[in-house]
Amino acid sequence: MHDVAARAGVSHQTVSRVLNDFPGIRPETRERVQQAIRELGYRRNMAARALATGRSEVIGVIMPEVPHFGPTSTLYAIEHAAKQVGFKPLITTASWDPESMGQALDFLLGRAVDALVVMAQHPDVLAAVDAITDVPVLFVLTGNSHAERSVAVDQERGTRLALEHLYGLGHRRFQHITGIAGLTEAQLRRDTFVAFLDEHGLERYPILEGDWSADAGYRAGLEVDDDVTALFVANDPMAIGAIHALEERGKRVPEDVSVVGFDDVPEAGYTHPGLTTVHQDFTEVGLRAVSLIFAAINGKEPGVVEPVEPWLVERASTGPAPS
Amino acid sequence: MHDVAARAGVSHQTVSRVLNDFPGIRPETRERVQQAIRELGYRRNMAARALATGRSEVIGVIMPEVPHFGPTSTLYAIEHAAKQVGFKPLITTASWDPESMGQALDFLLGRAVDALVVMAQHPDVLAAVDAITDVPVLFVLTGNSHAERSVAVDQERGTRLALEHLYGLGHRRFQHITGIAGLTEAQLRRDTFVAFLDEHGLERYPILEGDWSADAGYRAGLEVDDDVTALFVANDPMAIGAIHALEERGKRVPEDVSVVGFDDVPEAGYTHPGLTTVHQDFTEVGLRAVSLIFAAINGKEPGVVEPVEPWLVERASTGPAPS
DNA sequence: CCCCACGATGTTATCGTCAACATGGCGGCG
DNA sequence: CGCCGCCATGTTGACGATAACATCGTGGGG
Numbered sequence: 001m002h003d004v005a006a007r008a009g010v011s012h013q014t015v016s017r018v019l020n021d022f023p024g025i026r027p028e029t030r031e032r033v034q035q036a037i038r039e040l041g042y043r044r045n046m047a048a049r050a051l052a053t054g055r056s057e058v059i060g061v062i063m064p065e066v067p068h069f070g071p072t073s074t075l076y077a078i079e080h081a082a083k084q085v086g087f088k089p090l091i092t093t094a095s096w097d098p099e100s101m102g103q104a105l106d107f108l109l110g111r112a113v114d115a116l117v118v119m120a121q122h123p124d125v126l127a128a129v130d131a132i133t134d135v136p137v138l139f140v141l142t143g144n145s146h147a148e149r150s151v152a153v154d155q156e157r158g159t160r161l162a163l164e165h166l167y168g169l170g171h172r173r174f175q176h177i178t179g180i181a182g183l184t185e186a187q188l189r190r191d192t193f194v195a196f197l198d199e200h201g202l203e204r205y206p207i208l209e210g211d212w213s214a215d216a217g218y219r220a221g222l223e224v225d226d227d228v229t230a231l232f233v234a235n236d237p238m239a240i241g242a243i244h245a246l247e248e249r250g251k252r253v254p255e256d257v258s259v260v261g262f263d264d265v266p267e268a269g270y271t272h273p274g275l276t277t278v279h280q281d282f283t284e285v286g287l288r289a290v291s292l293i294f295a296a297i298n299g300k301e302p303g304v305v306e307p308v309e310p311w312l313v314e315r316a317s318t319g320p321a322p323s
Numbered sequence: 324m325h326d327v328a329a330r331a332g333v334s335h336q337t338v339s340r341v342l343n344d345f346p347g348i349r350p351e352t353r354e355r356v357q358q359a360i361r362e363l364g365y366r367r368n369m370a371a372r373a374l375a376t377g378r379s380e381v382i383g384v385i386m387p388e389v390p391h392f393g394p395t396s397t398l399y400a401i402e403h404a405a406k407q408v409g410f411k412p413l414i415t416t417a418s419w420d421p422e423s424m425g426q427a428l429d430f431l432l433g434r435a436v437d438a439l440v441v442m443a444q445h446p447d448v449l450a451a452v453d454a455i456t457d458v459p460v461l462f463v464l465t466g467n468s469h470a471e472r473s474v475a476v477d478q479e480r481g482t483r484l485a486l487e488h489l490y491g492l493g494h495r496r497f498q499h500i501t502g503i504a505g506l507t508e509a510q511l512r513r514d515t516f517v518a519f520l521d522e523h524g525l526e527r528y529p530i531l532e533g534d535w536s537a538d539a540g541y542r543a544g545l546e547v548d549d550d551v552t553a554l555f556v557a558n559d560p561m562a563i564g565a566i567h568a569l570e571e572r573g574k575r576v577p578e579d580v581s582v583v584g585f586d587d588v589p590e591a592g593y594t595h596p597g598l599t600t601v602h603q604d605f606t607e608v609g610l611r612a613v614s615l616i617f618a619a620i621n622g623k624e625p626g627v628v629e630p631v632e633p634w635l636v637e638r639a640s641t642g643p644a645p646s
Numbered sequence: 647c648c649c650c651a652c653g654a655t656g657t658t659a660t661c662g663t664c665a666a667c668a669t670g671g672c673g674g675c676g
Numbered sequence: 677c678g679c680c681g682c683c684a685t686g687t688t689g690a691c692g693a694t695a696a697c698a699t700c701g702t703g704g705g706g
Contacts, residue, residue: 048662
């Protein structure tokens with residue numbers, strides 16, 4: 001910066017003012033400085049800037065350690081939206097145990113991030129993060145809890161869309177394959193499933209434990225009860241795995257068993273049969289997340305945040321209940 | 324830091340020494356300092372540290388703008404491997420036009436990243452990045468070019484594995500659905516495909532243009548020539564889409580047409596039929612990338628880097644050529 | 647018994663930038 | 677014609693750490 005100032009025949013402070021678009025610089029001076037910057041290929045040192053201003057224009061993002069569709073899509077959406085307002089994400093992964101979360105937090109806060117986005121998939125992380133007061137914190141994908149500081153797709157609504165669709169087709173014997181036990185999203189889908197059964201007085205078949213993977217879906221699919229005609233699966237990859245298992249067992253989808261997934265991954269329309277599923281709009285989640293963060297960084301109080309509405313995409317994997 | 328020093332009754336420099344694990348600190352002093360750090364919940368300011376040392380312990384990663392399986396998996400692999408050696412990735416996305424790349428580079432270099440990982444999917448970015456000398460640069464997923472500064476899966480080998488498998492099953496009429504035109508990986512797969520046809524004196528059916536998406540695969544699948552019995556698709560999602568199209572057209576897979584994909588996404592084993600595909604080990608790519616970066620940061624000269632070996636996973640989507 | 651060397655710690659300068667205050671020139675108004 | 681005020685710019689002092697050098701005490705060797 002000193003060199004630039006010398007070359008342009010001004011003080012370094014004037015260079016700083018040009019860099020930061022301050023008013024009250026004579027156009028010709030500004031031009032001279034910019035010329036010098038170009039000639040010297042000067043790039044300002046953000047570490048120094050961060051030190052002086054206390055802001056880094058970086059938002060810390062804590063991701064789960066396994067790259068599932070939802071968090072990954074959201075990350076991309078956040079990156080795009082953040083770029084528009086001049087922020088970039090600094091990524092770190094963490095599982096939900098306190099030590100791992102603690103390390104992630106230490107790292108990001110030490111980095112003087114301007115805000116924190118936590119893809120909190122487990123209730124325990126809320127506690128770990130609650131102590132943070134240095135910077136605004138936003139939870140993403142937590143389900144509907146912590147509503148005033150979070151952005152999420154309405155899990156209960158999504159689940160009910162799926163189940164009501166099946167119920168409307170005449171199905172009465174439901175089974176569910178869950179996501180990873182303990183994760184908020186998996187839990188919400190499961191709880192809503194159980195609540196739905198009770199509300200309609202339907203029989204409870206055993207709930208099958210999955211881990212989001214197609215492989216787990218396949219294994220769970222082998223355990224699906226023979227009487228069941230409607231299978232609600234907590235995400236699409238598991239649904240694909242489960243359908244594979246059902247077909248191996250000689251059950252046809254949707255003639256014998258209807259299957260609904262969750263997420264609407266891009267392949268969902270092209271599997272065989274095409275997968276009926278609940279679409280989650282992660283782009284919208286990312287957009288809202290960044291706009292909330294931006295508001296918080298600038299000290300504005302965000303209004304109430306509505307959960308993002310999911311919708312049902314009907315495809316060939318669901319049909320009328322067999323008589 | 325000053326407060327910590329005061330509380331421990333030492334100078335700030337001693338605190339710094341404890342923080343950086345310098346030798347020659349009396350154990351009791353060290354303990355006193357660590358105690359003070361804990362009590363005050365002190366966290367060191369990395370911006371200041373970066374300013375003083377000129378190192379940030381952050382590696383810049385430039386990703387393509389669309390979250391495909393390969394780059395995303397590699398990102399996660401890099402994140403995990405980097406964490407082991409104390410680095411975190413700072414992510415930015417860029418398309419391959421010079422302006423977009425320039426902005427990404429400006430941002431990351433201004434951030435004083437210690438190294439740069441470029442998921443260079445297009446030959447043009449090589450030029451844009453070649454001018455960078457401030458920090459070590461590593462290309463990832465470029466295919467086999469720029470070998471001394473890149474890590475990649477051997478695309479030619481993967482493609483040949485797929486084609487030889489089909490050829491061995493008796494297929495002689497091949498068609499190919501490509502990835503996004505111009506991207507290095509897509510181009511390498513395509514070039515190898517064409518070379519293979521020529522080597523075996525096989526007829527050239529039109530090459531179908533895709534864009535990596537299941538949707539594009541479906542549309543291309545509608546165009547597959549009626550005589551063709553072997554379809555080589557540049558990635559798995561497109562293969563899934565193409566199979567869907569073929570089945571809609573009344574062609575059975577694999578009885579009428581055999582299909583091979585590329586990537587081995589986790590769902591590939593559970594689609595109907597299970598997808599024969601070329602497995603790319605992105606974890607290994609991430610591991611090698613980080614080890615090369617780490618070597619470069621510490622000034623060591625890396626040895627020659629072998630491309631990562633792909634392998635063929637045979638599943639139900641391929642079978643003997645129809646007679 | 648003195649001095650030196652070394653181990654443990656303190657002091658000062660520095661990294662590159664921004665914020666706050668200081669200066670200097672010029673035009674307008676009384 | 678002189679003074680005041682503002683516009684454009686310069687000067688100085690943080691920000692929070694590390695690096696290089698300075699100091700102090702102590703034990704061992706001559």
